[in-house]
Amino acid sequence: MKNMLKYFISKEFFITLLGLGLLGLLAYLLIFFIFLPSYTRHGEALLVPDVYELPWEEAQNILKQKGLRVEVRDSAYYDDLEPLTVVSQYPVALSRVKPNRKVYLTLNKRVPPMVKVPDIEGFTLYQAKSRLESWKLGIGTVSTRPDLADNVVLEYSYKGRRLSPGQEVPQGAQINVVIGSNYGSGRSTEIPNLIGLTYEEAVNTLRQYHLGVGSVIYNPNGPPEEEGKVYNQNPRALPGDSLQVGQSVNLFIYGKEPEQLEGVEIEVIKNN
Template sequence: MKTVKNKNQGKKMLRKNFLYGVALVFAALIVCSIFLKFFTRHNEELAVPDFTTMTMDDAKALAKKSNLRLDVVDSVFIKRLERGVVYSQNPQAGDAVKKNRRILITINSNVPQMTIMPNVVGYSLRQASAELMSRGLSVGKLIYQHDIATNNVLSQQINGHKISSGSSIETETAVDLVLGLNPDDSRTYVPYVVGYTSDLAINALNDNSLNVGKILYDNTVNNYQDSIRAVVYNQTPMPSVHTKGDEERVEAKPLTRGSKVDIYLTIDPDKVASR
């Protein structure tokens, strides 16, 4: 009887040890699972948000929400961009980074950069454009009036008012040029600017004595950086394009100097290729 009793006690002990062992294994698996989840989350990569064109307060709030850090490393002055907002970032929006990664940003300065207005009266349109660009300025409207010499600069203006040479003005200011127009030399031709960025297209139009009219972006252009990358996919008026064999010929259309050309921009390469 005593032997049978000892055997039963041994079986109970064995069963108890087995159950303890199973429980210990489950507990270890749970601990490992929790540890692995923590470890993988710790090394989880995050997609960098787009901070460009945001105010610093908004950018900091988004960075905190996204478990990222912002560091301002530089500033520029872009007249067309709101002052104090984020101009660029590194890493770029959409890049994968680890938690608490530093995002280096460049902001658009609140303090405008200044330059000195040159005297371009008496210059040709091309000479005046080059001089203005060298000072960080740009050509605004081309205003033509009767004169013996076509494209001779008669006056320089900002917002309809004459601007004297030596005046201190903000960089990127558009300077309007009053130009001579000889009736015997009053016509020009529309250049083909499809595939050009807005700045290149405007320069090409100005070089041909034309003004840019409307600048229209399609729905692929959502921010300032997109607008810089966008290229012209259509223009009005459009020169006639004729295909002869493997070659394309652009037939220039004559217009009166000072006429306007509207340009349409996109970052969709298929729209440009279809042209």
């Protein structure tokens, strides 16, 4: 025991301890500054190239040439881009990544999805355009036909096929419309009484009088038995009053705003 204590305080023990410490430090330096960097490629980084709007094959070749892997993650549809072009990438362009990092791409679909056509007959050209755009459709050719309903859509078609509400066309399709000409300009028509009618009944009645729908204001505070019915209109149907053909009537309806009136200017009267 005495000899062991004597060894622990001897010069030889401290030299041995110092040697072990130096060996440990050397091992640490070798692991963290030589072995790990070579294993993890520490310090190496690549800039991800920008492949947005490039064709799939070209984008794939560019990324692989940079030492990156490629995977198609999703697809979307944009009618202003060519099919199978890159619409997004992750990591984003100019990100710094390690070699062999996987880059995820979203490609533009070959075939556009089908969407349902909203009802635009009886609406002004501006309202029809707004409704179509809300369904990711557009206005194609606009032709006119002599009619009392000035600037109001009389019918609409796609590729020569006349359409009705609910029929399906490709997203981004351009819908051709026929609107009434100025035949009725300056002519007047009686203002119909719309009080008590539903929205659909009011629209059909206005069409019969060659008038359009203006703003639709919904009031959720009405009596339950009157829900969905017109309780006021502007202008009102007063004896002797009239409107020019093609003008619009604003509707005030009890109830909550429905979802099927996209493209019509809608307001909701809020609770006080």
